[in-house]
Amino acid sequence: MKVLVTDPISEAGLDVLRDAGHEVVTNYEAEGDDLLAAVADANALIVRSGTEVTREVLEAADDLVIVGRAGIGVDNIDIDAATDEGVIVANAPEGNVRAAAEHTVAMTFATARSIPQAHIRLSGGEWAKGEFLGTELNGKTLGVVGLGRVGQEVAKKLDSLGMDLVAYDPYISEERAEQLGAELADLDVVLERADVLTIHTPLTPETEGLIGEAELAEMEGGYLVNCARGGIVDETALAEAVEDGILEGAALDVFGEEPLPADSPLLDVDDVVVTPHLGASTEAAQENVATSTAEQVVAAFRGEPVLNALNAPSVDESAFPRVEPYIHLAETAGKIAVQLLDSRLESVEVTYEGDIAEEDVELVTASALKGVFRPLEWQVNAVNAPRIAEERGIGVSETKRRQAEDFQSLVTVTVSDGDESIGVCGTLFAGDDARIVRIDGYRVDAIPGGKMMITRNTDEPGVIGHIGSVMGNHGVNIAGMFNARETIGGEALTVYNVDQEVPDAAREELEADDRVIETKYISLNG
Structure with a gap:
């Protein structure tokens, strides 16, 4: 079977495919007509966030069995079109959970203690000790929007620091939230109570623009952290809210447009911390998502269940x-x-x-x-x-x-x-x-x-x-x-x-x- 890989993944994942006897073709520059030509005879397509898997791409690939996303987010893949074409779409939600959660915690500390801003001042020769008064997390309330895998991991880590947890997630049971020590509440209640709000939802029509000017106004005096997906937070409104002192600060790793444009208002606000989508950028995470995706491709070729299939019936591996x-x-x-x-x-x-x-x-x-x-x-x-x-x-x-x-x-x-x-x-x-x-x-x-x-x-x-x-x-x-x-x-x-x-x-x-x-x-x- 031929596996086309159009975004760079860890060599460990490619080795899984080769060891299973499959042909691996990497083409990291393919787009437009070149991508249509490259995928025409492929049996599997592995991507990250850089390749747009559109209906046109899927219709051009008559022999395609599976599209594997080496990571969590699949907003670059037309899942409805894949389902129409009978193509499995699978992601690797577990491989970078720890990395994404740790980056979220790091960004929370970074904005609450103004760490990047202090570093810049000191490296520029200023000892600005008296200009930075940070916020301790102990005893504060963490608002979590989305108690999925990453959200749960973040909740566990910050709960251990003495934070109170309140969460908005209409798709989780109260029993599970209680196990995590979190109180479930409506979004407006979470926004009002949170000293720090962290977002962990996929980008869907339901969540796009979820946090806008009105929602930010309810968070007066708090901090916002988004290491999930761009487009969930209105970035212009966020920049204005921090600039005007409605929020104490914000930290973002993801953006509606990536790379972040040079004229983004976020770059003009001192109390906004930004990183270039580094949430999954650890060596362990990249190897984990690559091998997990490759293993699912191999399973699909063998007719076995694809454990993280998003549009196909699946079954627990043990069953x-x-x-x-x-x-x-x-x-x-x-x-x-x-x-x-x-x-x-x-x-x-x-x-x-x-x-x-x-x-x-x-x-x-x-x-x-x-x-x-x-x-x-x-x-x-x-x-x-x-x-x-x-x-x-x-x-x-x-x-x-x-x-x-x-x-x-x-x-x-x-x-x-x-x-x-x-x-x-x-x-x-x-x-x-x-x-x-x-x-x-x-x-x-x-x-x-x-x-x-x-x-x-x-x-x-x-x-x-x-x-x-x-x-x-x-x-x-x-x-x-x-x-x-x-x-x-x-x-x-x-x-x-x-x-x-x-x-x-x-x-x-x-x-x-x-x-x-x-x-x-x-x-x-x-």
């Missing part, structure tokens, strides 16, 4: 061995079920019974949808299958039952046109031996794979022999056969594994016989 065999089983059941349905697809239900119902099955359900949609010739994989269902108005439901009749675990994929439905049920024998055990209510014991023909016929002597003769006359070899019936002399269903495609002429000849009710040719390979 993956338990659900992995069911991924292919569910996809196969979906392929069979939809090819048995004669009419327009309206809904899909995936039912889990027994032990498998205790697991996280999001990835299995996505694979079932992939199987359902693939025979319809839609460009689909586990990444975009849920979105395809939503866009086409196909209802998707998931049911779990702890008890499974006769089997340790069962996965059933049922497709429906709103009136009629077809269910295909599978299980595993001896750990990973996949079997189809029910089709439309008939109990069978069929080995799924390759080419299959499923017939409904009357249960009477000579029918199966007739079917075999017709198949042989048309050059179709039967590799296996699994028969089921409702009652003696009633209707029967038979699954044939065949070595060749069953021609239409053979099916027409079979269905011309009154004893053969219906035939369906099923392909699981294309």
Whole structure:
């Protein structure tokens, strides 16, 4: 597989890819048409913040499996477009957490004690001891906007210095906040109470411009620290608030435009500390995010779960061995079920019974949808299958039952046109031996794979022999056969594994016989 790397990452990450047998191509100057050409035959793209992964880029890469972001922020990647194209987007949120948190703490001390300003004065020959009166953090209130990984790490470090914690994060439970020693509150309350406000949210439409002139006015006498993403704080309003004495100071490592323009108002205010996006700039952090991203690329190539996928179903690494065999089983059941349905697809239900119902099955359900949609010739994989269902108005439901009749675990994929439905049920024998055990209510014991023909016929002597003769006359070899019936002399269903495609002429000849009710040719390979 070819991996294109368009922003510099640690050599340790590149070594992970090479050791796994993949071709690594670095092109740190690619942009515009050059980037489109470079990505055209790539199977993976690894970037940092310098490469804009737009819809145009993703549409130019027909073979792309995954985009890996060697870091946390993904606002330079069009995730919606990636999902439409069936491309996984994954980041490395853990690798630079400690580095970003430590830089935030350092910036907090820097602004509260005017450390850079004092250094500049002293290095310029001035002993300005009496001009800098700092603020002790002990006993002060830290306001945290965003209690994610970095926010939690900062909260822990500054809590240990004796700060009181108040936090705004609508996506975290009160229980978790309490564990961190933080009180959850609305944003206006946090702004009013915080002596130091530190920001740790991604840049999204919801958070863009979150802290503007009105919010800064509520922080009178405090400090603001932003080492998260640029664009969350109105930089002009911040510069004015510090210049006018509304805030005591501010420290920023990220900006709406990077590099920071020379005419930025932030550069004209003495009590604003700025650094050039250094939050993740430690040797350990760069190696960690590079190897983490590379490992996720390798996992995607192997068909294994991508642990930090942002737009694809995933599963905990420890649980993956338990659900992995069911991924292919569910996809196969979906392929069979939809090819048995004669009419327009309206809904899909995936039912889990027994032990498998205790697991996280999001990835299995996505694979079932992939199987359902693939025979319809839609460009689909586990990444975009849920979105395809939503866009086409196909209802998707998931049911779990702890008890499974006769089997340790069962996965059933049922497709429906709103009136009629077809269910295909599978299980595993001896750990990973996949079997189809029910089709439309008939109990069978069929080995799924390759080419299959499923017939409904009357249960009477000579029918199966007739079917075999017709198949042989048309050059179709039967590799296996699994028969089921409702009652003696009633209707029967038979699954044939065949070595060749069953021609239409053979099916027409079979269905011309009154004893053969219906035939369906099923392909699981294309």
